[in-house]
Amino acid sequence: MYKIVSKRELAPKIKQIEIEALRLAKKALPGQFVIIRVDEEGERFPITITDTDSESGTIKIAFNEVGKSSKQLGNLNQGDSILDVVGPLGRPSEVSNFGTVLCIGGGVMVPGLHYLARALRDAGCDVIGVVGARTKELLIYTKEMKEVCSEVFISTDDGSEGFKGLEFIKDEILEKKKIDRVVAWSVAEVTLKTVSDITKPYEIPTMVLLSTIMVDGTGMCGCCRADVGGSTKFACVDGPEFDGHQVDWQLLTSRKRMYLPEERLAALTYEGFSK
Amino acid sequence: MAKLNLNRVSMPKQTPEERGKNFNEVAFGYTHEQALEEAGRCIQCKKRNCIVGCPVGVDIPEFILALREDNMVEAVKSLKAKNALPGICGRVCPQETQCEDVCTLGKKKAPIAIGRLERYVADWEIVHKDEIPKDIEKAEPTGKKVAVVGSGPAGLTVAADMAKLGHEVTMFEALHVAGGVLMYGIPEFRLPKKIVQGEVDYVKSLGVDLKLDSVIGKIALVDELFEEGYEAVFLGTGAGLPIFMKLPGENLNGIYSANEFLTRINLMKAYQFPKYDTPIMIGKRVAVIGGGNVAMDSARCALRLGAEEVYIAYRRSQTELPARAEEVENAMEEGIVFKFLTAPVRYHSDKRGWVRAMECIQMELGEPDDSGRRRPIPIEGSEFTLDVDVVVIAIGNRPNPLVPSTTEGLDTTKWGTLVADEETGKTTKDMVWAGGDIVTGAATVISAMGAGKNAVTAMHKKLMNIEGEE
Ligand SMILES: Cc1cc2nc3c(=O)[nH]c(=O)nc-3n(C[C@H](O)[C@H](O)[C@H](O)COP(=O)(O)OP(=O)(O)OC[C@H]3O[C@@H](n4cnc5c(N)ncnc54)[C@H](O)[C@@H]3O)c2cc1C
Ligand code: FES
Numbered sequence: 233m234y235k236i237v238s239k240r241e242l243a244p245k246i247k248q249i250e251i252e253a254l255r256l257a258k259k260a261l262p263g264q265f266v267i268i269r270v271d272e273e274g275e276r277f278p279i280t281i282t283d284t285d286s287e288s289g290t291i292k293i294a295f296n297e298v299g300k301s302s303k304q305l306g307n308l309n310q311g312d313s314i315l316d317v318v319g320p321l322g323r324p325s326e327v328s329n330f331g332t333v334l335c336i337g338g339g340v341m342v343p344g345l346h347y348l349a350r351a352l353r354d355a356g357c358d359v360i361g362v363v364g365a366r367t368k369e370l371l372i373y374t375k376e377m378k379e380v381c382s383e384v385f386i387s388t389d390d391g392s393e394g395f396k397g398l399e400f401i402k403d404e405i406l407e408k409k410k411i412d413r414v415v416a417w418s419v420a421e422v423t424l425k426t427v428s429d430i431t432k433p434y435e436i437p438t439m440v441l442l443s444t445i446m447v448d449g450t451g452m453c454g455c456c457r458a459d460v461g462g463s464t465k466f467a468c469v470d471g472p473e474f475d476g477h478q479v480d481w482q483l484l485t486s487r488k489r490m491y492l493p494e495e496r497l498a499a500l501t502y503e504g505f506s507k
Numbered sequence: 508m509a510k511l512n513l514n515r516v517s518m519p520k521q522t523p524e525e526r527g528k529n530f531n532e533v534a535f536g537y538t539h540e541q542a543l544e545e546a547g548r549c550i551q552c553k554k555r556n557c558i559v560g561c562p563v564g565v566d567i568p569e570f571i572l573a574l575r576e577d578n579m580v581e582a583v584k585s586l587k588a589k590n591a592l593p594g595i596c597g598r599v600c601p602q603e604t605q606c607e608d609v610c611t612l613g614k615k616k617a618p619i620a621i622g623r624l625e626r627y628v629a630d631w632e633i634v635h636k637d638e639i640p641k642d643i644e645k646a647e648p649t650g651k652k653v654a655v656v657g658s659g660p661a662g663l664t665v666a667a668d669m670a671k672l673g674h675e676v677t678m679f680e681a682l683h684v685a686g687g688v689l690m691y692g693i694p695e696f697r698l699p700k701k702i703v704q705g706e707v708d709y710v711k712s713l714g715v716d717l718k719l720d721s722v723i724g725k726i727a728l729v730d731e732l733f734e735e736g737y738e739a740v741f742l743g744t745g746a747g748l749p750i751f752m753k754l755p756g757e758n759l760n761g762i763y764s765a766n767e768f769l770t771r772i773n774l775m776k777a778y779q780f781p782k783y784d785t786p787i788m789i790g791k792r793v794a795v796i797g798g799g800n801v802a803m804d805s806a807r808c809a810l811r812l813g814a815e816e817v818y819i820a821y822r823r824s825q826t827e828l829p830a831r832a833e834e835v836e837n838a839m840e841e842g843i844v845f846k847f848l849t850a851p852v853r854y855h856s857d858k859r860g861w862v863r864a865m866e867c868i869q870m871e872l873g874e875p876d877d878s879g880r881r882r883p884i885p886i887e888g889s890e891f892t893l894d895v896d897v898v899v900i901a902i903g904n905r906p907n908p909l910v911p912s913t914t915e916g917l918d919t920t921k922w923g924t925l926v927a928d929e930e931t932g933k934t935t936k937d938m939v940w941a942g943g944d945i946v947t948g949a950a951t952v953i954s955a956m957g958a959g960k961n962a963v964t965a966m967h968k969k970l971m972n973i974e975g976e977e
Contacts, residue, residue: 255726269683275775275784276683301784316683318720447775447785450681450722451907452747453767457758464751464758469909483758486860490760494786501781 233313237290242372243365245297246340247306248282254289256319262348263325263441263473266293267449269316270304277301278446278468280417281320282343294343294372296419300498321449322472325439329356331412334405334436335381336362336398336427338418341441342373345417350380358382360409362401364423368392398426406434416476417441421485428476440476442467445488459483515617516545523840527810530695530778533837542627546575548612549619556609557621562957565589567606567621574628580639583632586625591667591709592660592956594633594702597626599693599800600953603832633705645713646673651970654679654737655715656723656910659687660952661743661943663710664959665966669741670713672967677737678710679721682774685710687745688944689952691774692766694804696811697834700773724913729939739938739966742925743959746904746944752796756854757900761788761862765801765901772808787812790897794818794865796851797901798827799949803834805899806843817843818893822850822870822883848872848883852890854898865893906945914939924948931965932958940966 238250256266265278283292297306308314325348333352337345342363349359361381365371366389378384385404386394395404405411414436416427424440431438444456444467451469458465459480465471519535520526526533537545549571557567566585573581586593602608602622610618632639651674655666658680666678684690686703711717723729723744732740749764751757768787771777775785793809795802798821806817819838821828824847828835839845848870855864869889872881906923916936918926925941927934932942942958944950967973 255721259726273776273783275786316720318681318683318722320725321722447767447770448682450725450747450909452749453770454749454751454764455767459758464753483860486760487758489859490788491786494780498781498784498786 233315234317235313236308236310237288239308239310242294242343243370245306246294246370246372247297248292248294248343249305249308250290250292251314251317252289253291253317256291256317257284257289258286260284260291260320261324262327262344262351264320264322265449265472266291266317266319267321267446268293268301268305268314268318270301270308271315274304274315275301276316276447276449278321278443278449280341280344280441281347283347292343294340296340298499299495300502303499303502318449322468323470325351325415325473327351327355332358332360332410334360334362334401334411334414335377336364336401336414336416336418336423337373337377338364338420338423339366339370339372341417341419342377345415346373346376346380348415348417349377353380360405360411361385362387362398362405364388364398364418366390398423398430401427402430406431406436411436414438414476415441415473419443421481421488424476424479425481428479432477438476439473440479441473442471442479442484443488444468444472444484445490458487515548515620516541518620518623520837523842526696527841530811532699533696536630537623537627542574542624543577545620546571546624549575550612552611554611556611557606557619560606560609561589562605562951562953563589563960565606565625570628571619571621571624574624579628579631579635582628583639586628587632590625590956591664592706592952593625594629595660595689595698595706596953596956597622597624597629598698598702599831601831601951605953633702645671648675649673649971651675651739652677652737653966653970654732654740655743656729656740657681657687657743657745657943657945658685658707658717659743659745659943659955660689661745661945661955661959662687662741663706664956665741665743665942665963666715667710667713668960668963669966670710670715672963674967674970676714677716677718679718679723679727681720681722683719684774685717685719687743691770692801692804694769694773694808696807697804722909724909729910729914729917729936733938739940739970741932741959741962741966742910742934742939742941742945743943743955744907744910744945746906746924746949748905748907748923749900750903750905751900752851752902754851754853756856756862759854759856759862760860761790761896762854762898762900763788765795765797765805765899766904768805768899769801769808772812778808778812788897790814790895792816792818792893792895793897793899794820794851794893794895795899795901796820797903798823799829799901799903800831800834801903802899802901803830803838805901807834807838807841809897809899810841810843814897818846818895819843820846820849820851820865820867822848823880824848824872827880846893850883850885851898855892862895862898865895865898867891867893904944904949906948910945922948930961932962933965938969
């Protein structure tokens with residue numbers, strides 16, 4: 233059992249919780265994730281680690297309340313416990329002095345990206361941030377990103393704040409500055425693909441964080457497989473970050489939709505139940 | 508003594524029609540009378556081949572004799588002296604290639620149904636726990652800390668025996684339950700999970716500290732375990748890495764590794780969706796690739812989920828099927844369609860990325876290969892297509908590289924298995940032993956247990972500085 237020691241709402245339906253997990257707190261690095269199982273009937277699902285505190289022995293995770301499992305997790309409060317938290321899984325993001333790194337984060341992935349951006353800054357990089365969301369109300373962690381980035385751009389899909397969409401990256405950033413590396417994290421594949429398409433002509437190494445469906449998270453089932461550069465990779469052990477210029481986006485998108493009808497059914501039953 | 512009967516007593520089972528619709532155990536096990544009758548067929552021969560045929564050397568004639576004399580407590584004791592997990596082995600061992608294969612009766616007709624008797628005795632014990640004197644001898648504490656990584660049959664065996672020898676044992680398991688393949692791979696209808704957890708509870712009752720959700724190589728490296736004060740480490744992490752065939756279309760929706768398919772069903776209970784949250788795609792026409800136990804289990808699970816037609820595509824012929832004979836028979840009775848000498852070559856999808864058809868090629872058997880089995884050769888121009896909406900790839904597993912790749916000094920073979928001494932399980936790293944599928948590649952429950960026993964002897968000697976080892 234893993235106790236929730238604090239809970240915070242970052243935006244409507246986006247929550248961040250801090251979990252007591254002594255060993256994990258000492259070991260986890262930016263880019264790694266945990267597999268969570270809320271209760272006995274629960275499924276196993278991955279969530280990116282957004283921070284660690286080895287002193288208090290806690291880790292933080294942030295999530296969107298979209299499906300049954302994440303809603304259930306969101307309904308837990310400070311003092312409640314989660315049945316299983318396994319990790320730190322996946323390869324950590326590469327951190328070294330790359331020069332100027334552009335960190336592009338969408339929605340719920342921004343807190344985790346902030347954890348990486350901070351590590352990159354500490355490693356000597358000049359970090360430029362792009363914080364994106366569907367709409368203004370869903371922008372999160374902009375303040376925190378500003379603390380670790382030399383410059384932060386805001387982008388919303390509907391243009392309600394900052395730039396509309398991501399196309400501005402080309403003219404406003406890539407054309408003006410020499411960028412040595414791009415890191416893009418988002419649960420929306422289209423964001424990752426768009427970014428990869430934009431950076432490709434500039435030949436800037438672009439790492440994207442793939443959020444595939446997972447079960448064990450240790451390389452045992454192959455449920456998380458993705459096609460990268462023509463070969464099959466397991467996102468949980470070979471990733472979750474991959475070279476964005478080599479990802480087969482169509483396959484990724486279709487595999488993520490594998491259980492949409494079941495997910496809808498589970499969410500609906502759960503909502504009916506919790507009302 | 509009963510009159511010598513050359514036919515074994517058959518074991519009552521659910522009918523194929525019934526059992527195809529539920530996940531309950533297929534075989535009910537012998538009644539007391541049936542067990543006594545079957546035990547009565549044993550001629551207590553001098554040769555005692557069966558003991559040699561058993562990878563852990565159970566004194567089979569002895570436990571059968573006790574059973575025949577209706578001395579159940581003795582039967583249990585005799586059996587458990589060599590095999591800590593008889594309820595499991597009685598159900599899943601390939602007896603027909605081990606003890607029963609060399610049974611003297613087998614020369615004339617049916618060998619004694621040793622597996623069924625073993626199961627009977629083990630199940631009797633569960634019901635009559637209180638009647639058995641608790642004389643678990645636990646040695647004086649040695650003050651030595653031992654780490655066991657992985658809680659499959661190899662890890663459970665080592666944990667139990669090391670604890671009995673007085674060592675302080677911690678068992679680390681990556682998943683949220685202990686048991687390894689016994690929990691996530693082998694289905695409920697063949698090995699009820701209650702039985703596995705009964706054995707896990709027994710191991711815990713010996714004082715073993717079980718740490719779930721602990722992936723060694725991630726949460727702690729092997730070398731860090733030594734830093735934490737563990738003096739010996741046993742690696743029983745199994746062969747959990749699924750092999751894919753690299754065929755075009757293999758990543759389409761609806762195509763599973765057997766590990767994923769079985770884990771969703773057995774570990775996560777997807778067959779009870781939406782009561783349990785984990786979903787699984789329920790196919791109408793399912794193809795399973797492979798011919799081992801894993802393939803049989805996958806096919807029979809697919810049937811029980813509600814598939815209308817389930818195929819097993821195997822590239823060799825019926826004679827070469829590596830699965831346990833009883834399970835092949837069960838699968839056939841249940842209406843699984845076997846496509847022998849058949850291998851997939853590519854998969855076709857619909858517009859949304861779901862598998863809709865499997866293109867296959869017909870094979871013929873050529874000369875024997877390294878494994879001694881005749882090599883399948885594709886017949887040119889024999890391609891044909893099967894309409895399918897779920898495919899399960901069950902062609903084998905390799906060891907997960909997670910531990911070897913994060914541990915300095917552990918040598919591996921080209922198949923990814925750990926290099927270890929055959930007799931002791933000692934790896935190339937100081938104070939690290941290994942056994943089970945991580946050393947042999949995918950094998951059997953009983954061989955994993957046997958390897959565990961050997962490692963225990965060696966580890967104990969080394970830890971206690973007893974002469975004669977290394
Ligand atoms: C579907 C299926 C059916 C089978 N049917 C039969 C049968 O009928 N009869 C038979 O004899 N054999 C059968 N087998 C084979 C048998 O189950 C295995 O040979 C046996 O379980 C191997 O035991 P093990 O202890 O080596 O490993 P496993 O049972 O694989 O256990 C390894 C354990 O280690 C854990 N682990 C792995 N990596 C780590 C890590 N880094 N840190 C912590 N823990 C870790 C795993 O989660 C797992 O729990 C079957 C196998 C499968 C898959
Ligand atoms: S989640 Fe199972 S292999 Fe990646």
